[in-house]
Amino acid sequence: MRIPLDREDGQPLYRQISGYIRRGILAGSLVPESRLPAVRALSRDLGVNRITVETAYAELEAEGLVDMRVGSGTFVLPSYVQSEICPARRIWPDWQGMLREHMSGLSFPDLESDPEVVRFNSGLGDSRFFPMDEFRKVMRDVLRRQGTEALESGDVRGHEPLRRNIASILGSQGVQVGAGNILITSGTQQSLSFAAIALLRAGDTVVVESPTYAGALDMFRSMGVKLAPVPMDEHGMQVGRLEALFREHAPKLIYTIPNFQNPTGACMSGPRRRRLVALAAQHGIPVFEDDYVGDLRYEGLAQPTLKSLDTCGNVLYGSSFSKMLMPGLRVGYLVADGPAYDALAEIKRVHSLATSSLLQCAVHEYVSVGRYAAYLRKSRQIYRVRRDAMLEGAKRHLSGVKIAPCTGGLACWMELPEGVSCTELRKYALKERVDFTPGPRVYPYPAQGESFMRLNFAAHSRETTGEGLQRLGRAMEKAAG
């Protein structure tokens, strides 16, 4: 125990020791039944006489805070006193206040959870379909076979067999790259963070779709980056507007979600994909392609990824196993070419070091091309049925709502009837115990999102979706009335 002692302080050392321990007990950091260091050990650690420590302990015992048990040590007793000893700190250093201001654009999401609320605001699929038994077996094998190697710090770029494996999966999806183009990260959020750290400085401008993924908007805002929004329509980003934006803002990055865009669900058309890739290359502006649910398609044709159309290393491609497998795995990847790959690997090294070897080995064992394809097939089946339940239920219970086409992904995008504000609706919805992602969360200019909401269907059974939409219908009646 490293107790701060001040030998020039007027207070005797034993008092400093007992005072420190008392504060710990009353603040709860020294929990009941925990053992204090042996007198001998603590006196040696602190360079004080044994009697000093004994006196301190005796004082604490006299106060009923600890119990000295002969032959076994000194133990913390349960304390029923509500602590007033650590005064609430109300005055913080100036830089702390500035941090708050700095981040005023960000939302601090509510972390409470009421299990009765139907959460259409989820961004994930349903974990109950995850083949837990298989994964458990894989983890056991990895720990047995690889031993401590799985717990050592591995290659910063990622476990090589896993990178080869991902290259094969990407090959089967139309992105032809090698293991040397793949950087393992903890997920798309981290991939995007690394790209931003490499390419952006405070005050720079980034082109984003409007609306787009809230987590990307928040990340860019946290870095003091300016946003140049391009409106979406049913064919994806309105690529025709890009050149004007390039002239006006000289952006340093274009962030796009071409497939089943979050939140609108729109798929960028083939011609727009080609035009975007060509324009960005021509103006020398890098593109970050977020393919968060790439192949989770229920109808329609597969469109090529932007990365597969990129001939000059101008596109960075990010995806992960979080949406398709389990979010708690925290294994994703970033695809890049040339110097950008090296720079991103270096950014990874200095901002987070390697990704957990153990998880990478497990994901590698688990995710073969065949198993991935099978899991994708099964997910498509389940989620398509759930999507249908959402569409039917919304038609029945949410009168006046316009539903955007939804051919893939995890959520539906809806426009509210005239006169219903999303912020207002959400208040009634939470009272009815149903939640959704409010439009303002996903717009670069939040006020533009007041007529929209996003509803996740993938995480919920048909029944839960039906129940949730009934509640939301009641909330809408109240919000409209």
Next chain:
Amino acid sequence: MRIPLDREDGQPLYRQISGYIRRGILAGSLVPESRLPAVRALSRDLGVNRITVETAYAELEAEGLVDMRVGSGTFVLPSYVQSEICPARRIWPDWQGMLREHMSGLSFPDLESDPEVVRFNSGLGDSRFFPMDEFRKVMRDVLRRQGTEALESGDVRGHEPLRRNIASILGSQGVQVGAGNILITSGTQQSLSFAAIALLRAGDTVVVESPTYAGALDMFRSMGVKLAPVPMDEHGMQVGRLEALFREHAPKLIYTIPNFQNPTGACMSGPRRRRLVALAAQHGIPVFEDDYVGDLRYEGLAQPTLKSLDTCGNVLYGSSFSKMLMPGLRVGYLVADGPAYDALAEIKRVHSLATSSLLQCAVHEYVSVGRYAAYLRKSRQIYRVRRDAMLEGAKRHLSGVKIAPCTGGLACWMELPEGVSCTELRKYALKERVDFTPGPRVYPYPAQGESFMRLNFAAHSRETTGEGLQRLGRAMEKAAG
């Protein structure tokens, strides 16, 4: 398979399909014996006639690239052609070139590994002592007991029981905080990255010790941050120089390693600790305290952490289980108070989301206060012996070298004899198959480190250390001659 097809291209669709697959096979992303999509599935995905796909496959078969096996599908054959189809890209977009320039201050570490080299340049302990069987058991229990919950996306701040657990361990080490002050990260590197993202912008100045941890220097450089070095001596950072630096640079952060400083091994004296904490608070400059091996002490008194001396929330404290337990676990933590804690949690959310729940649950089960203390005791014993082997061996084999006092941590810091340059010595050392951390790596102004080197002892047995030092002795003779 999402093959990019261009219907306005002059090339027939079957040619586009066969061309795409051919490139994949020759580039190696479609590996031998992998199965191409069924004709029916691919024609549906791409919205083309079945005959188009069949024609493409037939062309590939005629070239000997694939094998159509009746009743089982079309398979990739081993290809012996060295690919000339994907031309080496030599012209990159301008922004890629700029990335390189941008990062010119960073080193790209050599990733090759020759098992015969004695690596005194490690920054870690010895993983062979890790109680693998216990950990395996813990992991099995977690997966059985918590099921899919362990694979879901948890609280961004970190698994609550683990945070409480860490608060108890910190309490036993003299930092009295609650679970609400602890933010789980993937390690100190990430903790430091979050603090830098929250507090620094390109062009800002950060006060660093000189020399200091290379990974921190590289991280600050990657963000375009200026470095204001404070020299070290045997009592730690020369705190008396701080006020002049504050006036000159108005720094936004002070980064310090008070215990067994990396690389010098120096421990900051008690009076300097108090002065540093007071000065920083008075000038409103936040301090990041990197306690990377906090309690790994072989002799001497325990000094209080800066965090325990901080009364106003001005100190951020980072540590991890990577040095003491296993680096591959990637679980560390950041301690902060007040608005800074909320801001850092938000930075974590937008730059990486949650840390793997599975690993957090496993670390929580594994790391109890008692087990941590026992592991610490054992590590101290083993590493103290190894430290002694390093000191004795260095005296015997490295004549003229001055060895800094080393009372804890994982490495020794040495000054080379006059006339021997570290960069020169390392060339000879690598020929002798021994490596070390060269001084320039750890200095804010690299040239100032030419007379120094850091040698890790914790990762090596007595015998390996002896052998490595003999080799280094031979290299020194050559470098001096």
